[in-house]
Amino acid sequence: MLTKKQLFTRGMLDISPHMLSVIPFGIICGAIGVELGFDPLLVYAMSIIIFGGASQIVFLQLLSGGASGLVAATSVGVINSRHLLYGAVLSEYLEKLSLIKKLLISYIIVDQGFAESNKFFKKNKSEQYLHYHLIGTGCTMWVCWQIATLSGIILGSFVPEELGLKFAIPLTFIAIVIQDLKKLDHLIVMIVCGLSSLLFYDAPFRSYIIISPILALLVAALILRLKK
Structure with a gap:
């Protein structure tokens, strides 16, 4: 039986490669x-409040494009609704x-930690x-x-575009x-999820992010039933 400290440390070590x-x-x-x-303070505060990379980028892009706060907040809610499945x-x-x-x-559950x-x-x-372990x-x-976001606020404008840091985003989820x-x-479940996300990409409020995993879960349930 592992102690609380050992489980916390194990969680830290397991997430470190990500x-x-x-x-x-x-x-x-x-x-x-x-x-x-x-404003840099707004960007950093958002990193603390939302604490989700994809959500933060969508939120900023919608606001900068003239979308209302309600639309931006709703879109973030739809994107983060996948956490209902995690729960x-x-x-x-x-x-x-x-x-x-x-x-x-x-509050601290994210894709990689889950x-x-x-x-x-x-x-x-x-x-x-x-x-x-989950807390770790x-x-x-x-x-x-938080450290990475703050570094981006301070140093991001000096990072050359040819370094291709944007490619790190899909790498996070591939890992x-x-x-x-x-x-x-x-x-099979991954392919269904990927194809359905492309099919429903133009769905209102970025809802393809929740539609595609729901369809994938239905396929997963069907596969489990067939196995039994």
Whole structure:
């Protein structure tokens, strides 16, 4: 049985490889905000409040393009609605926690942290304090993201475009799913999700981001039923 400290440290170590792509992503987010003409304090505050790279970029681009605050906030809500799926998956491991603890932990759950902790949870269901692994991944991501965003605000305008830092964004998510490419059923679900996101790309309020994973989940449920 691992202690709380050991689980927290394990979470930090498991999420660390993702920092190679997350940090450039954070620098890009900070730099884009300044380039679009927003106050650096606003850009940094948004990094703390929203704490989501894709959401932050969409929010800034919509506001700079003349969209209303309501439309921008709604779009961010749609993009982040995928976290409802994360909550559903993790609920069985966090059900004994109080509502306050669940809310605090939900703030630091991001794509990479969810992927690593969910993988760890499946292999270590007997551990008593599993949520400390999730806290470890989340806190590491939060600290690195804030430092990266601040660095982007200060230094982003000096980074040459030919370095191709924008390519770090898809790399962040490729690193999450690369291990599952060896499994046929997982690969089918990924292809369905990718194709449906292209098909519904023009859906209102960027809702393709939630439509495509829902369709992929339905396919995953069908595959599981067929297996049984």
